Amino acid sequence: MAGQSMHRIFRAVAVKKTTLAVVFVALAWTWLGTVEDRTLAQDAKSQASIEKAFPNSNKCKRCHERVFEEWETSPLSRSIHSPAFRATLDAFLASPEGKDKALCFRCHAPHIREFQDHTQLFIDQVKSGDPQLDGVACAQCHLIKQVDRAKHPPEPKYEAPGSKTLYGPYKDFSQNLAHQSMELGLFKKSDLCLNCHQAVPSAANLGKANDLLGNWDQSKAVKSGKECQSCHMPEQTGESANGEKKRTVANHTFPGRIGKLRQEAAKLDVETKIEGDKTTVIVKVQSLVPHNLPTTHPAWASVVLDLVIKGKNLKTVFSDKRIYGRVYHNAKGEKTQFDFEAVKVVEDTVLKPEELRVETFTFPTPKETRTFDVEATLSYAPITGPAPFLQRIEAESSKGTSDPVFQPIEIVTRTENVPIAR
Template structure:
C-alpha cells in the first residue's frame, strides 16, 4: 500500500513538473514571438517617433492632428469625410481598411501594395520590407504602427523636382526635424532645422498630386490664387507658439487639423474663387427624328485645384444625360462612369482625374428617341463618389474574409456611404 502511494506521488510530481515545464516553454516561446513581432515596429519607431511622444511639448498640434480639438458643428456637418479621414487616422480609418481589403482581393503585387501604403504610411518609403506586415495589421483592424504622424511630415527634407510618380517626397531618416521657422528653439529632444519646403504647395502635392497642375511648383499659378499655397487654407492661420512652453503670441502658426471639403469663410469672401473651383457644364446638341446626339463639356476654371476632395486614385464621376418631352417624361437616358475599378488601381500610370483644374472634358453622347417621341429638353447631371462601387462577387469575397458580422456590417456601411453619388452640378437645355 505504501509502495503504491509512493508510485502515485512520484507520478503526480512528474506530471506537475511536466505541466510547469510545458507552460514555461510556452511562455518563453510567446515572449520570443512577441519580441520578434515587435522588433520591426521598434525599428521603425527609432526613426519615426510616435506622435504621443511629441505631445509632451507640442500638445496643441497633437490634439489638432488627432482630431481632439475644436470639433465644431461645421466640421462635423460639412466635413463628414474629413472628420473620418484625419491625417491622424490614416491607418485606423475604417474607410481605408475597407478599401484596402477590397483591393487586396484583386491580388496586387508586393510593389503595388508598397506603393499604395507610401502616402498612408510614409515610413514605408524607408522600410519597404515591412509593408506586408503593415497590410496584415490594417486588414485585422489593429494597426500597431502610426500612419501619418508628426515625424512622417517633419522628416521630409526635399521633394523631387521632376514630375515623378507619387509620392515625390524624400524622407531623411535622422533625428533632425524640419519645419518652416528660421529660429527653432533649442531643446534636448531633437535638433530642428528650417526648410523652405514647408511654405510651398509642392510639399502637400507630393501626396495630394491631383490637386494642382504642376506638383513641382512652389506656388499655385493663376490670377485668383497668385502666391497662395495649400497651407493658407488647409492649415487655418492662427497665432501663438508651436510648443506648450512659451513663445511670441504674435507668431504666425498653422493649425494641424487640415480642414477640407468646406471652408465657408474662404468661399464666401471670394466669389470668384467659388466660381473657379466648381465645375460647370455646357451642352452642344444636334437633334433628328431618330436620336439626340452631341457633346457635354465639363469645364473647370483656371484655379489649379480639383474638386471634389477625396483620394485622387479612387474617385468616381458619373455623367447622366437625359432627354425629355414637353410633359417632362423621360424618352432616353444614359449614365457614363469615369474612374478606375479596384482591379485597375495602381496597375500602370495613374491617370488624371475626370475633373482637373484648367481643363475641359468633352464627352460625346448619342441617345435613341423612341418612335413617336418628341424631345424638347436635355439635362446633364454630374455626380461623384469617393470610392469605386465593388462588383457583387468582389464585395462577397472581401466580406468573407472578415471575422464576424459586426465587422461585415461596418464594412457594408462604409461601402454604401462612400460609393453613394453626390451631385456636383447640373445643366438643362431646350432642344
C-alpha cells in the same frame, strides 16, 4: 525502489495514453504561449524603437492641439486604417507582384523606410484593423529634410533616427522644451507632397503613364505661384502651439474630397436646344483643378458626370453619364482595378489640368409637358471592382455597405427648368 516507481510510471503511461495526450497538449500550449508572449514583447519593443525615431502623434498633441485635431479629421490620419486599404494590401501581398512587402507603406506609413526589418509589424497591425502605429502623421512629414526629385517617383530623405530637430515653415519660432525647430523651404513647396502624390512605384510597368497629376506644373495656377499647400493647407490665423502668440498657420485638415475646397473643383455650364422631337443638351465641364481630376490611385478612382432629364410629374425620362478615370489592363489583357498589376492604360478619360470638356447628350423631347428639368451633377464615384473584392471590404468594414467608399461624393450640380415652345 527506483525500479518499482519506474515500473509504476510505465504502467501509468500504458494505461493512460489519454492523460499523456492531455499533458502533451498542455505542454505544447504553454510553449506556444511563451512564443506568443515573446512575439508580443518583441512587437512592443519594435514599436518602441520605431516611435523613438518617429514619435507618435499623441506626443505632439500635448502642445499642438489645434494642429492635431485638424489632422485627426483628415484622410491622412487614416492612411493605414480603411477597410479598402486593408483589403487592397491583402490582394497585393497575395499577388505575384507582392514580394516587396514594404511597398505600400512607403507612402501610407513612410517611416517604414527607416525600419524595413519591421515590415511584418506594420502588416500585422493593418490586418488587426486597429493599427497603433501612425500612418502619415506629424513626424512622418516634419522629419523629412530633403526630397530628391531626380528619382521617379521622388524620394524623401529623413533626418537620422533619434534626431530632436523638427523642420517647419517658421524662421521666427518660439523655443520649446520638447524639440528643436528649424526653418526649411521645402515645407512651402510642392516637392514635399510629390514624393507620395506624383506616381505610384507599384505601377512602374506603366512607364510614362504612371503619372497621377498630369502636367500640373504647366497649369495657370501653378505658374502663378501656387504650391500644393496654397490649396490643400490653406493659410489661417491661430496658435501654432498652445498658448503661443497668434500668427499665420496652415490648415492641417488637408481639404480634398472632404471639405470646402471641393466647391472649387469644377464649373458646369448647361445649354439645351430643342429641335422638334429631338433635344440636345450640351454640358461644359470646366475643371478648375491644376492637376488631373481624379488622381488615379487607387485605380478605381473616378469622377462621374450624371445627366438626368425629368419630364411630366418630375418623372425621369432620360438619363446618361460620362466617366472620367482610367481603365487598366493586367499582363493577361484583362481589366484590373489594381494598379500594382496594371501593365497598360487602355482608356484615359481623366480631366486634365484646367481642362474644358464638352459633352453632348441627345434624347427625344419630353412629351405631355410644357417644361422639363435638366440636372447635371459631377461627383466622385463610389468604389467599383470584382464582386468578391467589394464583398470583402463590406465584411471588413464596421459600417458594412454604408462604408464611405460605397458612397458618391458630390462636387457640383446644376439644375435648369427648360420651357418647351409649341
